Amino acid sequence: MLLSITKNAYCQEAFKLLRPSYYLPSTHYVSKPLLESEYEHVMQFVQGKISEALCLAVVTDGWTNVRGERIINFVITTSQPVFYRSIETGENRHTAEHIGSKVCEALQKIGSGKVFALLTENASNMKAAWEIIMDKYPHITAIGYASHGINLLLNDIMRLDTLQKIYRRAKKVIKHVKATHIVATVFEKKQEEKNAKNKIVTLKLCSKTRWGEVMISCESLLKNEEALQETVITEDLKIPRNVRNTVLDKDVFWVQLQNSLKILKPISSPITASESDSALLSEISYQKAQIKSTAFEYLSVSLQVQKKEK
Template identity: 35%
Template structure:
């Protein structure tokens, strides 16, 4: 997997991570004056593949940028067995960004930010809110959180902080001492049940997306999680849309976002077939037949103790030890080595920034990478 960023010295850097399946930082390339074109990135990817060994590389995970997609095409021409695919976490982030741009969600977000700013910028209101928090049913202090542009998840945290403090904020809205510092429009907002219904409804729609991103960004996750995760997201949307208090005219827009962004995902059956076709001593048609047989037997003969065992067994252990007698198991073992996201690259940027900080800006990029 790979991705690019800019260092503290405003230098372009591309990091490469190899999963075995544990992620390992392979190399950090300072690109200098080179433009990050598809051809340039493809050449860097080819060098990494050759250094590792072409037969040891099964897939390449990047974001959905156009230059990365061009690099996929060029890499595929030279190494047909390597499957390039988009970062699932990035796809989910695009879904989240699309959702919060819908008018009703944007209005709720704007109201919550205005409310949080009003309270946080006043010492008196903050002190009064703290008093009401201790008197609320929760009986403890939860700070109001403002979203940060570079932290997309902070929008959900902002909505959640407002909902958690509902009783304390409503009490603040009718507090006589708060009136001089509290704008009339904010007081009306706090006492409006429509505002609270819409805020809670929006949180129910957005939180499953942020939870899915958090789950998929772990270092020990694999591609087998993706289809179930999207299926769960779709069910969550269908359950929460009716109670979310968004405009009926916007319900179709919400559903369309999931359909459109899902196109970024690779087709699971197609990936299984293509990988099987490239592996030695594997009949790809036989693999698809075994997959169909496995699915039908699993549905027909599933026992409670089997489902309990699945929950306590890793996917790799299942296919390598329990279901290891078929060609399908060999293909499954290879697919399970592929990461669902390029989050490990982002983490490498964070580690790099801790070393190559503003206080150590005289470090060269090559030196910092070591």
């Protein structure tokens, strides 16, 4: 984006008006000397944070970038998280041996003596890499991401038929409203009639890999119940029958949606908390205990009721 700005005639003219004596740097100057200088400045800051810290934890994760290249990222937690480096794996697969060797190389450059913990995702190849790393560095403890583990738990719970059916119905409503221009316009007007501008909540869909957002999605639907009901009964709007029936189903759908949140909220909240920069490892046990005492108890009661009804 910055490189295209330096070539843009309108931007050049704007800078001339602001300060005639100023000349935008060339594309080469921005992409080479300036970028390299900034990189050196940032790395000096990161190295300073590492040097100052008495102990460190290394966070690593494998992913695929927009070009389809496999990447391993390293973040170091000092007094604050700092991005350390990103490496391409090239033709190498993300096997335990390859990941283990790359993590060990990074630990050696960082200074393994200061590192007390390694945090990774909970995939089987990562867990196998733990053994390789801890064999070489016995003082380092490998730990799986708490947020990833709780996310997987929520993913398993969302496989229950009852929750699947409720969320499928909820998604159809949200998708239709957001994807249909006329319906979205009418819905926005109904929102304004029902709420003050600063209290309007937009309808939200969760991504496939972030089940913690299911709660946000369901809550956004509940907070717009009346606006949605008035929207679907508006004349001349061609609302699909299944969407209209869902929105007007006060006795089943909306009640089930509220009950679902009693299960989802105690699990979704710890995901959000554990993903923040201020999250503490010591809080995880408490969060798990809260999930067990609230969501699981309500879930077990709900399953017993369903069995009796059958």
